[in-house]
Amino acid sequence: MKFKIMVCIKQVPSSTEIKIDPVTNTLMREGAENIINPFDVYAIEEGVRIRERLADIPELETETVAVTMGPPQSEKILREAISLGADKAVLLSDRSFAGSDTLATSRVLSAAAKKISDVKIIICGKQSMDGDTGQVGPEVAQLLGFPFIGYVSEVRSLDNKKILLKQLKEKKYDIIEAQLPVVISVLKEINNPRIPGLKNMMKAKNASIETWGIKELMIDASKVGLDGSATRVVKIFKHEINSNTKMISSDLKAQIDEIYKEIFTYDKN
Amino acid sequence: MSYFYTEEQEMIIDICNRIVREKINPVRSQLDEDEIFPTEILSEIGRSDLFRLFIPEKWDGMGTGILEVCIATEILSKGCLGVATSYAASGLGFLPILISGSDEQKDRYLPSLASGGKIAAFGLTEADAGSDAGSIKTKAKLEGSNYILNGTKQWITNGGEADIYSVFAVTDESKGIRGASAFIVEKDFEGFSFGKKEKKLGIRASATRELVFENCIVPKENLIGKEGMGFIIAMKTLDKSRPAVGAQAVGVAQAALEEALCYSKIRKQFGQAISSFQAIQHMLAEMATNTEAARQLVYHAAKAVDSELKESSRLSAMAKFFASDVAMKVTTDAVQILGGYGYMRDYPVEKMMRDAKITQIYEGTNQIQKNVIALDLIKNGF
Numbered sequence: 001m002k003f004k005i006m007v008c009i010k011q012v013p014s015s016t017e018i019k020i021d022p023v024t025n026t027l028m029r030e031g032a033e034n035i036i037n038p039f040d041v042y043a044i045e046e047g048v049r050i051r052e053r054l055a056d057i058p059e060l061e062t063e064t065v066a067v068t069m070g071p072p073q074s075e076k077i078l079r080e081a082i083s084l085g086a087d088k089a090v091l092l093s094d095r096s097f098a099g100s101d102t103l104a105t106s107r108v109l110s111a112a113a114k115k116i117s118d119v120k121i122i123i124c125g126k127q128s129m130d131g132d133t134g135q136v137g138p139e140v141a142q143l144l145g146f147p148f149i150g151y152v153s154e155v156r157s158l159d160n161k162k163i164l165l166k167q168l169k170e171k172k173y174d175i176i177e178a179q180l181p182v183v184i185s186v187l188k189e190i191n192n193p194r195i196p197g198l199k200n201m202m203k204a205k206n207a208s209i210e211t212w213g214i215k216e217l218m219i220d221a222s223k224v225g226l227d228g229s230a231t232r233v234v235k236i237f238k239h240e241i242n243s244n245t246k247m248i249s250s251d252l253k254a255q256i257d258e259i260y261k262e263i264f265t266y267d268k269n
Numbered sequence: 270m271s272y273f274y275t276e277e278q279e280m281i282i283d284i285c286n287r288i289v290r291e292k293i294n295p296v297r298s299q300l301d302e303d304e305i306f307p308t309e310i311l312s313e314i315g316r317s318d319l320f321r322l323f324i325p326e327k328w329d330g331m332g333t334g335i336l337e338v339c340i341a342t343e344i345l346s347k348g349c350l351g352v353a354t355s356y357a358a359s360g361l362g363f364l365p366i367l368i369s370g371s372d373e374q375k376d377r378y379l380p381s382l383a384s385g386g387k388i389a390a391f392g393l394t395e396a397d398a399g400s401d402a403g404s405i406k407t408k409a410k411l412e413g414s415n416y417i418l419n420g421t422k423q424w425i426t427n428g429g430e431a432d433i434y435s436v437f438a439v440t441d442e443s444k445g446i447r448g449a450s451a452f453i454v455e456k457d458f459e460g461f462s463f464g465k466k467e468k469k470l471g472i473r474a475s476a477t478r479e480l481v482f483e484n485c486i487v488p489k490e491n492l493i494g495k496e497g498m499g500f501i502i503a504m505k506t507l508d509k510s511r512p513a514v515g516a517q518a519v520g521v522a523q524a525a526l527e528e529a530l531c532y533s534k535i536r537k538q539f540g541q542a543i544s545s546f547q548a549i550q551h552m553l554a555e556m557a558t559n560t561e562a563a564r565q566l567v568y569h570a571a572k573a574v575d576s577e578l579k580e581s582s583r584l585s586a587m588a589k590f591f592a593s594d595v596a597m598k599v600t601t602d603a604v605q606i607l608g609g610y611g612y613m614r615d616y617p618v619e620k621m622m623r624d625a626k627i628t629q630i631y632e633g634t635n636q637i638q639k640n641v642i643a644l645d646l647i648k649n650g651f
């Protein structure tokens with residue numbers, strides 16, 4: 001039986017100096033030095049650990065596949081994923097993917113999951129550092145009809161049919177059992193990513209990485225890219241945070257009065 | 270600075286730099302202070318394939334040369350010489366198996382040592398046999414299908430922590446130096462135990478213990494090579510491993526130099542950075558020049574070992590003695606440049622100075638290295 005683990009990774013600019021395309025209002029990613037989205041490094045590590053944990057189930061052929069949708073130069077982060085232990089990597093790249101929002105991106109990723117076939121677990125990072133939406137995981141799950149479990153902090157146990165996860169909620173953890181296939185997004189606390197080994201670094205250097213576009217994925221060009229996007233970014237601007245902290249220390253009644261006054265005056269201006 | 274490293278060597282450097290930055294530097298002063306053996310870090314080193322370097326691919330290694338081992342050791346030593354010593358001592362422990370072991374012994378022991386799942390140690394020195402290693406007293410007597418070992422080894426790095434030990438013992442007292450033999454002893458063999466952990470000046474993260482053999486039963490098939498080959502195996506092992514001690518010295522010297530350079534630009538006295546004083550500048554210049562010269566000699570000796578040049582034994586001894594003297598001088602000068610701050614444990618250079626000293630002593634003192642060099646010169650010339 002085949003059991004594939006797909007890890008979705010994304011390249012993001014390493015610096016905080018981000019340029020915004022004046023026409024499309026999307027982030028300009030070309031040119032800047034790119035790295036793996038830091039949250040996705042934990043996803044790769046977990047994908048590799050899951051494969052290692054399944055190693056002693058007889059007759060189970062496991063494989064961890066890293067995928068990214070992005071321009072041709074994002075091949076670099078796929079090689080890095082292999083150096084971190086992924087068995088294989090696929091680049092999803094096509095001119096018509098440019099300008100995709102999270103929905104269009106999720107269409108491409110879910111098409112890739114179908115083409116890879118036998119995918120039992122899809123792992124995403126919690127969110128990307130640049131877009132910051134955290135939407136791709138749930139959307140991929142929806143498109144494939146898989147359950148989605150976000151903010152996973154621990155994979156308690158798993159076999160070839162089900163998985164037991166610890167999920168962070170606002171103020172507590174839930175322990176959730178899910179039937180496979182499943183999509184999960186992972187938190188930083190889930191693991192401590194390994195330092196790439198020499199063997200895997202050599203393997204990464206020589207690995208041949210396939211590129212899949214709309215033809216290979218058999219998707220309609222109108223469903224991806226700017227045309228296939230349900231949302232359009234109208235404007236990106238810098239968020240000014242204005243926080244004035246005022247400490248109030250007196251007896252309880254005086255504190256309440258003071259707060260009341262504060263709210264009242266705040267409302268007025 | 271370019272050293273014309275190969276792509277593989279660059280990868281080794283990358284990996285080691287990450288281990289130093291992420292795993293060693295944050296904990297090194299604590300490992301030193303509390304004398305903690307770096308089990309976790311050695312596992313990370315194992316996962317990164319660094320124990321595989323010199324072991325042939327047939328036994329799950331990477332089949333590189335000693336040069337690559339030296340490069341890895343140099344970078345790890347920049348972080349902590351105690352950790353680097355523990356790493357290097359495992360290599361020293363498995364070299365006898367690699368150099369003279371049978372295929373069956375290699376099949377049995379090398380794969381788990383290559384992965385870092387197990388670590389090794391090298392047991393030669395005894396209380397009355399240091400530089401004069403030929404006078405060891407530990408005995409091995411063949412009884413049926415086993416050798417029975419009796420005696421005590423002293424100051425064995427990784428002692429008590431290692432799983433597999435290369436141990437040298439006398440099988441024929443009448444033959445003197447030609448009566449010594451080498452054995453592979455596993456940690457849990459009956460009659461094998463350990464003395465207390467030594468308290469040391471430096472490399473305090475490394476573990477140094479006595480190996481105690483009381484009627485220790487070692488199966489006959491764990492004899493390395495033939496009876497009487499022990500001393501030759503020990504010398505061949507040390508010829509190969511000495512450049513790596515030089516590399517340890519270069520690493521710790523480089524680290525001290527970098528600390529001193531950085532500090533000299535920040536520290537202000539008399540209204541200016543101390544790096545503007547010529548006395549400091551000249552110290553830095555000498556430290557950098559000597560470290561560089563030591564590095565070149567170590568790399569050259571390693572290449573000579575890898576190419577099996579006849580002068581490799583002489584060059585290994587030169588690299589070990591020169592680099593370790595440089596390390597002692599450079600780390601001492603680094604403390605001088607940091608002044609009183611350098612003497613305090615809040616800064617890493619006093620540890621580097623304490624650590625550097627061992628490179629002049631173990632794997633043959635520098636006096637012994639000079640004996641090796643001089644004898645080789647007199648016997649073989651140029």
Ligand SMILES: Cc1cc2nc3c(=O)[nH]c(=O)nc-3n(C[C@H](O)[C@H](O)[C@H](O)COP(=O)(O)OP(=O)(O)OC[C@H]3O[C@@H](n4cnc5c(N)ncnc54)[C@H](O)[C@@H]3O)c2cc1C
Pocket residue numbers: 358390391392393394398399400401423424425426427469477627630631632633634635636637640
């Ligand atoms: C921290 C530590 C770790 C060690 N790890 C190991 C290990 O893993 N395995 C192992 O087998 N051993 C190990 N050793 C032992 C080490 O190799 C010996 O300490 C070393 O070989 C010197 O022997 P010695 O200490 O008995 O000094 P001695 O031989 O007693 O020497 C004392 C002094 O006399 C000088 N001297 C001796 N003979 C001569 C001569 N013929 N000509 C000129 N000068 C001479 C020496 O250079 C030295 O200055 C370790 C030692 C230490 C301190």
